[in-house]
Amino acid sequence: MTQPLKIMYLSPVANGGADDPIFAKMAQDVKLPGTEVHVTCLPDNDGAFTHIEFRSYEAIVTRGIVRGARAAAREGFDALAIGCFYDTALHDAREISGDMIVTAPCMASCEIAASLANRFGMIVGRRKWVNQMTRTVHEHGHGERLSGFYHVDLGVNDFQKDHCVTEGRLMEAGRKAVEEDYAEALILGCTLEVGFHARMQERLGVPVIDPSTAALKRAEYAALLKRQCGWVPSRKWSCEAPSEDEIARFGGFDEGEAFGNRVIVPADPDARPLAA
Numbered sequence: 001m002t003q004p005l006k007i008m009y010l011s012p013v014a015n016g017g018a019d020d021p022i023f024a025k026m027a028q029d030v031k032l033p034g035t036e037v038h039v040t041c042l043p044d045n046d047g048a049f050t051h052i053e054f055r056s057y058e059a060i061v062t063r064g065i066v067r068g069a070r071a072a073a074r075e076g077f078d079a080l081a082i083g084c085f086y087d088t089a090l091h092d093a094r095e096i097s098g099d100m101i102v103t104a105p106c107m108a109s110c111e112i113a114a115s116l117a118n119r120f121g122m123i124v125g126r127r128k129w130v131n132q133m134t135r136t137v138h139e140h141g142h143g144e145r146l147s148g149f150y151h152v153d154l155g156v157n158d159f160q161k162d163h164c165v166t167e168g169r170l171m172e173a174g175r176k177a178v179e180e181d182y183a184e185a186l187i188l189g190c191t192l193e194v195g196f197h198a199r200m201q202e203r204l205g206v207p208v209i210d211p212s213t214a215a216l217k218r219a220e221y222a223a224l225l226k227r228q229c230g231w232v233p234s235r236k237w238s239c240e241a242p243s244e245d246e247i248a249r250f251g252g253f254d255e256g257e258a259f260g261n262r263v264i265v266p267a268d269p270d271a272r273p274l275a276a
Contacts, residue, residue, distance in 0.1 A: 013084075124189035
């Protein structure tokens with residue numbers, strides 16, 4: 001019997017897995033029937049972060065993401081989505097992920113926006129984020145499509161303090177992007193809640209892309225293409241992986257538990273089998 005597509009959504013913050021049920025609900029709502037999704041996070045000993053807005057925080061969790069990607073590949077996952085809009089450790093994780101595909105929210109959101117519109121705006125929490133995200137967007141080849149960044153002066157933890165305030169700021173930033181800078185689609189660098197993008201796009205009249213949904217669906221689509229078309233990630237030249245002998249000699253890649261909490265969203269038992 002053909003196995004279901006297996007996708008991992010890996011949050012680079014530990015936080016005791018507090019956010020995992022939220023992303024599991026999102027996965028349940030949007031995944032294909034034949035896809036099994038594991039929503040997980042880093043273990044608490046990688047740092048009890050609730051966000052990684054700062055480069056120094058990213059540096060600390062990068063090791064955990066790399067270890068997580070290697071562990072997921074060894075478990076037989078078809079694809080992994082890194083759950084941070086900075087696309088933290090994307091290239092590092094890909095390098096060591098074998099035949100498993102690795103994607104992340106900014107890259108996935110830009111790819112989807114580019115398929116829907118010629119110009120898109122990106123709404124972010126704080127001005128602090130813009131410099132790093134600008135480089136990420138340009139690295140992914142979408143710089144000319146970007147109408148601009150629109151910050152709402154809220155950190156990640158601030159988004160949940162007062163939903164009315166957060167929603168008002170996000171809506172105003174979106175209005176400015178669409179009506180003043182002529183953005184034809186919007187990407188949320190951070191969002192209020194799962195499903196908020198639907199309310200926003202109904203009010204503003206343009207596609208609004210939720211980053212966690214984009215990362216999961218892009219991972220699922222790439223995994224499906226790998227199964228059906230044989231498009232396996234390259235491990236040549238800039239994508240070359242380190243040797244197993246050297247990894248074993250250096251140590252630190254495989255010791256201990258790679259994941260914290262885990263929520264499994266199973267495939268529908270009646271789903272039509274996917275191509276092997």
